[in-house]
Amino acid sequence: MTLDVRAVVFDLDGTLFDHAGAAARAVDDLLGALGVAATDRLRAAWAEAEERHFERWRRGEVDFAEQRRARLVEVLPLAGLRPPQDPHELDLLFGRYLAAYRAAWRPFPGSAPLLRAVRDADRAVGVLTNGTEEQQRDKLAATGLSDLVDVVCTSERIGVAKPDRRAFERIADELGVPAAACLFVGDDPQRDVAGARAAGMRAVLVDPARDGDAAVRSSVLSACAGRRAPNGGDRP
Structure with a gap:
């Protein structure tokens, strides 16, 4: 019935x-602060990495901080940038992205x-x-x-x-x-x-x-x- x-x-x-609009603006901000101009290719790569690594967190394969770091490690080289090896430095870098993301909510x-x-x-x-x-x-x-x-x-x-x-x-x-x-x-x-x-x-x-x-x-x-x-x- x-x-x-x-x-x-x-x-x-x-x-x-x-979310997609806020994330794209935050990627632009992060890459700009690192001296790289964002492109549609880089925005799409970030969105794909976010989706995949977030699902890894959802399945319990990594913790929440690890899935954030994994996005940076995967996407920054595509922009010609070398990701920090220190997890703390990665967290600080993601914090810059997160502040821009929140500002764009x-x-x-x-x-x-x-x-x-x-x-x-x-x-x-x-x-x-x-x-x-x-x-x-x-x-x-x-x-x-x-x-x-x-x-x-x-x-x-x-x-x-x-x-x-x-x-x-x-x-x-x-x-x-x-x-x-x-x-x-x-x-x-x-x-x-x-x-x-x-x-x-x-x-x-x-x-x-x-x-x-x-x-x-x-x-x-x-x-x-x-x-x-x-x-x-x-x-x-």
């Missing part, structure tokens, strides 16, 4: 928060209005994100989204990560609604959409950076109301 949507759960990075322009619209429609709002508790909550606070979210589950706090169905079941439990009464909104077809559907949730695949805020809002609110979203993304 299909239940009415009682809660909407959002991914954070790439869905509500413009922005939500997508439509994120806050969308969360307000969901709450105005009498649905609870959750965020389920693969990341550390401190940084992901800091992102929500710094971008003004915290007060619009009822429950935040980070993979670090709950001990499981998307696409593991237990992560989706956990946030449904914390929201106090059945998984079948949740709509999940995310930008990753496997971690977000496939994972949510495996847990019994409905799901909408969105890409605010590509499609714009109006398209995301239409898809989400249509699915909340039980209508087929324009891209069909809400089908189970």
Whole structure:
């Protein structure tokens, strides 16, 4: 039996928060401080290294600091730079990147209005994100989204990560609604959409950076109301 949507759960990075934009600006800042002009190739190499080494952390293969150092060790030579061998020096260098990344934190322009619209429609709002508790909550606070979210589950706090169905079941439990009464909104077809559907949730695949805020809002609110979203993304 299909239940009415009682809660909407959002991914954070790439869905509500413009992680790719902030990361690209931080790479530009870091390389510029080292005397190298950033290029699309270097930005793409950083994004790929981030994805791969973050997943190693998520699987428990390295600790959080080690995955950060690994990005620098891999990408700096592509820019003609020699990475420091001392882990402490690598941490200091990553700290420079991190400061620039934080300074560039922005939500997508439509994120806050969308969360307000969901709450105005009498649905609870959750965020389920693969990341550390401190940084992901800091992102929500710094971008003004915290007060619009009822429950935040980070993979670090709950001990499981998307696409593991237990992560989706956990946030449904914390929201106090059945998984079948949740709509999940995310930008990753496997971690977000496939994972949510495996847990019994409905799901909408969105890409605010590509499609714009109006398209995301239409898809989400249509699915909340039980209508087929324009891209069909809400089908189970």
